[in-house]
Amino acid sequence: MVKELDYHFKSLYSEIGGQETIDKLVNAFYPRVYADQELRPLFEGDMEEIKRKQRMFLPQFLGGPALYSQEFGPPAMRERHLPFEVTPRRAACWLRCMREAFQEIGLDQNPAGLAFYDRLTQVAGIMVNSPDRTK
Known part of the structure; x- marks a missing residue:
């Protein structure tokens, strides 16, 4: 007989x-996004509504309650962002804003926070759907 192991995930x-x-994090992040000249065109609309959706999405993304899916269905974030021109430069700006928000709230000092940020870097790459434009 195999003894069951008690795993606490x-x-x-x-x-x-x-x-x-x-x-x-959301409150530290979005003012940066709205102030960024590269990102601002992607975030037209009510900042409070965008923040509300992010406050619902991130818990689900991190293994918490599926708040986003309960209201909006499966996240399908890449598909939801296809109408927006997400370039490598914009992905880098988004990550910079996120890194600064992590630093502001001290999440960059937490090993789980570092794992969270690593997952976000992967997402940023997946979201790119357009090349950078030369100026």
């Missing part, structure tokens, strides 16, 4: 501090 969501940390 902690999601990145719980390891970073749950919704409280997500809320701080």
Whole structure:
């Protein structure tokens, strides 16, 4: 007879501090995005609504509650972003804004936060759907 092992899996969501940390991150991130000349054209619209969606998406992305899917269906983020010109330069700007927000709230000092940021770098690459334009 095989003895069952008791595994306690902690999601990145719980390891970073749950919704409280997500809320701080979103609040630190979006003012940077809206101030960035490269990103601003991609984020026209109500910042509060965009922040609300991000506060729902990130928990699910990190293994927490599936809040985003409950309201909007499967995330399918690449498909949802296809109407927007996401270039390598814009992906880099997005990551810079995110890195600065991580630093502002101290998430860059947390091993789970570093794993979270690593996942975001992968997502940024996947979201690219257009080449950079030469100026």
